[in-house]
Amino acid sequence: MSQHHDEHHSPIKTPKQLILAVIFAFLVPIFVIALLVRDVGSDRRDGAGSDAMSEQAVAERIRPVAKVAIKLEGGPLKTGEQVFKAQCAACHEAGLVGAPKFGDAGAWGPRLGQGFEALVNSALKGKGNMGAQGGGDHSDLEIARAVAHMANAGGGKFEEPKAPEGAASAAN
Numbered sequence: 766m767s768q769h770h771d772e773h774h775s776p777i778k779t780p781k782q783l784i785l786a787v788i789f790a791f792l793v794p795i796f797v798i799a800l801l802v803r804d805v806g807s808d809r810r811d812g813a814g815s816d817a818m819s820e821q822a823v824a825e826r827i828r829p830v831a832k833v834a835i836k837l838e839g840g841p842l843k844t845g846e847q848v849f850k851a852q853c854a855a856c857h858e859a860g861l862v863g864a865p866k867f868g869d870a871g872a873w874g875p876r877l878g879q880g881f882e883a884l885v886n887s888a889l890k891g892k893g894n895m896g897a898q899g900g901g902d903h904s905d906l907e908i909a910r911a912v913a914h915m916a917n918a919g920g921g922k923f924e925e926p927k928a929p930e931g932a933a934s935a936a937n
Contacts, residue, residue, distance in 0.1 A: 842928050845914030848907045852898060857915060862894040865919065873919025881923045884916055885909045 777783050816822050849857070849867075860866035865873050876884060888908050891897035898908050906926055913923040 843903065843907045843910070845907075845910035845912070845925050848903050848911035849914050852903060852908070853911050853915060856895070864895065865915075867915055868918045870920040873916060873921065877916055877919065877921045881913070881916070881921075884912050888912050 777786055843851075854867070856862065856864040857867045860869070860872070865876060885905075885908070887895070888898050888911070889905055903911075906928065909926045913921075913925045916923050
C-alpha cells in the first residue's frame with residue numbers, strides 16, 4: 766500500500782501574506798466593535814421612553830418641588846394708579862366678567878354708595894367673579910389706594926390712603 770499524502774493548500778503562500786492576514790484578523794474586529802459602540806452610544810434614540818436623558822426630562826426630574834417667595838415689606842409705597850395698572854386693569858379696563866369698567870360712573874355709582882371700606886373689603890377678600898387681592902403682590906394699603914383710584918375715576922371723592930406715620934418715617 767502506498768501512502769498517499771494529501772497536500773494542504775493554503776491561500777497564504779508567503780510570509781508577507783501571513784503578516785497581512787494576522788493584521789487584518791485583528792483590525793477588522795476592532796473596527797466593527799468601534800462602529801457598534803459608536804452606534805449604541807449615540808444620543809439619537811428612537812422608541813418609547815427614550816427621552817429620559819434629554820436635557821428637558823432631566824431638568825423636570827431635578828426641579829424643586831416647592832418655591833419660597835419672600836416679600837419684603839417697607840419698600841416704596843406704590844400709588845393707586847400703579848397698582849391699578851399692575852393688578853386691576855386686566856379686568857376693569859375692559860369690564861370683563863361683570864367688573865365695573867374704569868371711569869364708568871353708571872357702573873360705579875351703586876358701589877360708591879356702599880362706602881370706601883366696603884369697596885376695599887370686597888377687593889381684599891374677593892366678590893363675585895373677582896378673586897381676593899389681599900396677600901398678593903401688593904400690600905393691603907396699596908390695594909386700598911388702587912380702589913380709591915378706580916372709585917374716583919367712576920365719580921367717587923375718596924382720598925387715597927396714606928402710609929402710617931411709623932412706616933413713613935421708617936422708609937425715610
